[in-house]
Amino acid sequence: SGLNFDIMRRWFAYRGYDVTFVRNVTDIDDKIIKKAAEQNRPWWSIGYDNERAFNDAYAALGCLxxxxxxxATGHITEMVEMMRGLIERGHAYEAxxxxxxxxxxxxxxxxLSNQDLDELRQPAGEGETGKRDPRDFAMWKAARPGEPSWETPWGRGRPxxxxxxxxxxxxxxxxxFDIHGGGIxxxxxxxxxxxxxxxxxxxxxxxYWVHNAWVTMSGEKMSKSLGNSVLVSEMVKAWRPVVLRYYLGTPHYRxxxxxxxESLREAESAYARIEGFVQRVTELAGHAVEPAGEVPPAFAEAMDDDLGVPQALAIVHTTVRQGNSALAADDKDAAVARLAEVRAMLGVLGLDPLDA
Ligand SMILES: [Zn+2]
Structure with missing residues (x-):
């Protein structure tokens, strides 16, 4: 999910990288045009709705x-320029x-997918006429009645x-650039x-390419088209957003x-153990304990190894247990030191209850 990339970005920032994080907004495609026609609304209003829903969900889950x-529709000029270059270089053609x-x-x-082009069978898409090879793909689609279109050197159409x-x-x-992310x-x-x-x-x-796995329900990918999608906007009504973040963001991205x-409830109680420790030591200290300047080395090692968030989270829980033992032994200094480490680690994961 997008949470994997939020945690990756936070980790790179912790490591001192100046991260440029770009998230594209597809505000024109077949689905948007279809929905607009069904609802008798302008295509762009569907695009804005989608964008708002995505951004609200990301924000609710604490994504930066x-x-x-x-x-997409703000970059038609760049697309035309790319098509022109590709035609000039013999990699594309108009039909x-x-x-x-x-x-x-x-x-x-x-x-990337390690496939043999000779064995690839691609049926031509709807309205895709004039292709030299059925496997050629459309970069630009000629205008059709009732659909939005933009002017290009090859006539009106859409991306x-x-x-x-x-x-x-x-x-x-x-x-x-360094990393391209996306679903598998x-x-x-x-x-x-x-x-x-x-x-x-x-x-x-x-x-580098980083592909994240799916969230499934009864073994099937959660998607709106399957109708089994529990939308984040629905989930945040029933669960605390930080618990959802813990649940969806801490398994390995693959x-x-x-x-x-049931598994969400388990995540809820695991997070409650962390939160309880943070609260107890904060009360004991009488003030908010600042996060440590550095995370424990084992946490850093786990994060540096293919973003090993589950292993890193295990270090958080180990440190919480050590801190609870220190509390039980009335060792305030040790408990405060463990809390400082826990806060540093939770900050990287975007799960610090005191940040909320
Ligand atoms: Zn893409």
Whole structure:
């Protein structure tokens, strides 16, 4: 989930990196156009609703705001420029007012998902006429009646889904950047196509890819289309946001979370143990104990090893237990020292009850 990337970003900031965190807003796509037609509303009002809902959910869960949140429709100029460059370099072509990427023109296409292009079977999408190869993908779709469209050298149309990411990454992160994140379900075709566009354009693009696993319910991915999605906006009515953050943010990013109320209750009591310790020592000290300047080395080691949040969280709980033993032994100095460490670690995870 987005929480994995919030914790990653906080960890990099702790490590002294000046993090530029960009979260794209897809404010035009097939789903938005369809919903707008169904509800007889302008497409852009659906886009704003989606964006607001996402941002509210992220904020409720304590995610820091991104450095930039570019909207796709604000970057048509950059997209046109990228398509022009790709056509000039022989990686793209116009057909019937749409612009397609020529997948055979780029050696190394599909290397992220480790697929063989010869074995790839891609049915042509709806209205995708004039493709040279069925596996070529649409960067730009020719205008259709009743749909929003923008003027380009190839006629009016609208962006396909993949182009916005390559164009906005180029603008906000330059030709090469460190990390691209996203759900594991986006590796193909979305991320492969982002790479193809960027590399064809001459960008080195992402040095590392970080793909997070899904939240599932009864073994199925939670999604709005499946109708089994418990939306964060609903969840925050029933659960404290910090408990949701603990529950959704502390498993390893590559681990699937099987959502259940029972496991959420376990997270709630685990967090209550941490919170109880923070409260007891704060009362004993008579003032808020400042977080330690550094996290314990074992916590840092866990975080540096592929963002090992579960192992790092285990260090938090170990330190809480040590602090409780110090409390039981009336060793105030030791208890206060453990609390300072616990607060430093919780700050990195965005779970400090005193920060709320
Ligand atoms: Zn993308």
């Amino acid at each position: 705001p991104p450095t930039y949140e570019p909207r 019937d007012g749409s612009v397609y990427f020529d997948v055979r023109s780029l050696p190394g296409y599909l290397s 396909g889904w993949h182009l916005e990411c390559s164009a906005m990454a180029h603008k906000y992160l330059g030709s090469e 379900d986006l590796i193909f075709p979305h991320h492969e196509n982002e790479i193809a566009q960027a590399k064809g354009f001459g960008d080195a693009f992402a040095r 681990s699937t979370i099987e959502y259940s109320e």
